[in-house]
Amino acid sequence: MKEDSADSGALSDHTASRKILIPSDSPPILAQRENTSAAMTANPNGKTLWQQLLPVVACGAGLFSDGYINNVIGSVVTVLAIQYGDIWANSTAKTCLGAIAFVGTVVGQLLFGTGTYYKGDAVGMFNVLTVWRFFVGIGIGGEYPAGSVAAAEQSGELKKGTRNMWFIWFTNSMIDWGFVIGAFVPWLVAAAAHNTNYETIWRTSLGIGVVFPLSLFVLRFFIKEPEEFQKHSMKYARTPYKLVFQLYGWRLFIVSFIWFLYDFSAYSFSIYSSTILANIFDSTSAPLTTVFGWNTVINLFYIPGTMIGAPVSDWLGPRKALAVGVLLQGVVGFIMAGCYPSLAQPGLVGAFAVVFGVFQSLGELGPGNNIGVLAAKTCATGVRGQYYGVAAAIGKLGAFVGTYVFPFIVKAGGESKTLSAQYPFYVSSAGCVLSAALCWFGVPEVGQDTIQDEDVRFKAFLEANGYDTAQLGLRKDGSVLVEEPK
Incomplete structure (x- = not known):
């Protein structure tokens, strides 16, 4: 394969001074790959499509709650700003409430001060919300390396030519549907509350988020470990971190940096889209249902990007799909920034929503769909959980940085609402172009059998x-699990 020969050469040059041995594609290895691919294609277990899909669904669909929880907070912030006015505007929670969930894995990084409690119960409530958002982030952080990695490994048992598609539909597409529902529920609640009972609107919208992770909790207990994990797991083996870093360090850096840039933009825009719309409308007269309704429309544009883009990842390959998608997103972003003065008018909010939606949709077709595929399939099964976990964590760091600094980017526009809205698009679009270059030149091709090839x-x-690779694999009765003859 092209990626193997290219990687072997690069690694040989990089590690020559350390006298590290890099195996080439010898005939026995190639024969083993052919046998593995043939076995996977033949579906020797005789499972139906649903039996093959169920583990992917169970492992990946939990990410729906990530999309909902992270997006609904944007609408909650919009309501809090209206309900509490200057109290909200002057609170520390204004800066960190939307972002704190992304730092859930970093204990102690709470960004509010207890000294603000003297200002009243409202500010104390903001701080409590911030604390609980932090703990929500811990749960979300645990879902990524567990659910997504298992879904990737289970997808290897599906039919060739569709593996990336199914993986994307039940990981990134689940997050995007969570974004949509996270925008729709506040609209629904606001309509039921007649745009007046602000307390009911934001509390109900947040509370509904508990339903989604619980719905898959029991199902997870009945899912068996995938075959590749059973054969190549390092659960009972010493992980040779030095060798792992030498083989995968550069790949991990590139994938993580692309994920950082994507989340920096995607989560920031998803959280602040309702705020952007509120600035277009007259916030003193436009009802919440109008703002949240258009916010739902904008978030709906994620869906064609991820759903239609999923099979594109099988046709073009994840590397090319990501690079092309994110480059086109950058182009649209620059166009949108330049045309913003014309688009940002109440009479043209439909045009604004469409262009902004196309911007979001291309982001999903590119890095949204494919960064998880690359993180899950550019390393071996034995280290996949740690590799993916590091990449996802750095991506979430990008989400935190983006949602935290976006208000400052907006503020840099001064009194000009136009400049304040343009700057985030300029910054994000520049990141898109950088991501395209990094992916095109720094990431290997990922084929249908890459998981087996990498192992x-x-x-x-x-x-x-x-x-000693005899340590690999799960153990039964004290012995290493060996694949049984079929």
């Missing part, structure tokens, strides 16, 4: 450098 390549690399 073969990783095992050969470890053996060439003196590591």
Whole structure:
């Protein structure tokens, strides 16, 4: 394969001074790949499509709650700003409430001061909300390396030519549907409350978020570990971190940086889209249902990007799909920034929603769909959980940085509402162009059998450098699990 030969050469040059042995694609390895691919294509277990899909659904669909929880806070912030006015505007929670969930894995990084409690019960409530958002972030952070990695490994048992599509539909597409429902529910609640009972609107919108993660809780207990994990797990083996870093360090850096840039933009815009719309409308007269309604329309544009873009990842490959999608997103972003003075008028809010929606949709077709595929499939099964977890964590760091600094980017526009709205698009679009370049030149091709290929390549690399690969695999009765003859 092209990616293997290219990687082997790059690694040989990089590690020559350390005398690290990098195995080439010898005939036995190629034969093993062919046998593995044939076995996977033949579906030897005789499972129906639903039986093959169920583990992918169970593992990936929990990410729906991530999309809902992270997006609904944008509408909540809009309501709080209207309900509490200057108290909200002067509180520390204004800056960190939307972002704090992204720092859930970093204990102690709460960005509010207890000294503000003297201002009244409202500010104390803002701080309590911020604390609980932090703990919500811990749960979301645990979902990524567990659910997504398992879904990626389970997708290897599906039919060739569709594996990336199914993985995307039940991971990133779930997040995007969560975004949509996270925008729609506040609209629905606001309509039921006749745009007046602000307390009911934001509390109900937040509370509904508990339903989604609980719905899949029981189902997860009945899912078995995928075959690749059983054969190549390092659960009972010593992880050779030095060798892992030498083989995958550069890939991990590139994938993580692309994920950082994507989340920096995607989560920031999803959270602040309702605020952007509120600035277009006269916030003193436009009802919440109008603002939240258009916010729902904008979020709906995620769906064609992710749903239609999923099979594109199988046709073009994740690397090319990501690079092309994010480059086109950057182009649209620059156009939108330049045309913003004409688009940002109440009479043209429909045009604004469409252009902004296309911007969001291209982001999903590109990095939204494919960064998870690349993070899950550019390394071996034995280290996939840690590799993916690091990449996802750095991505969430980008989300935190973006949602935290976006208000400052907006503020840099001064008194000009036009400049304040243009600057985020300029920053985001520049990041899109950088992501496209990093992906095109720094990420290997990912094919239908890359998971199996990487396991073969990783095992050969470890053996060439003196590591005992007999330790790999899950154990039963004290012995290493060996694949049974079919």
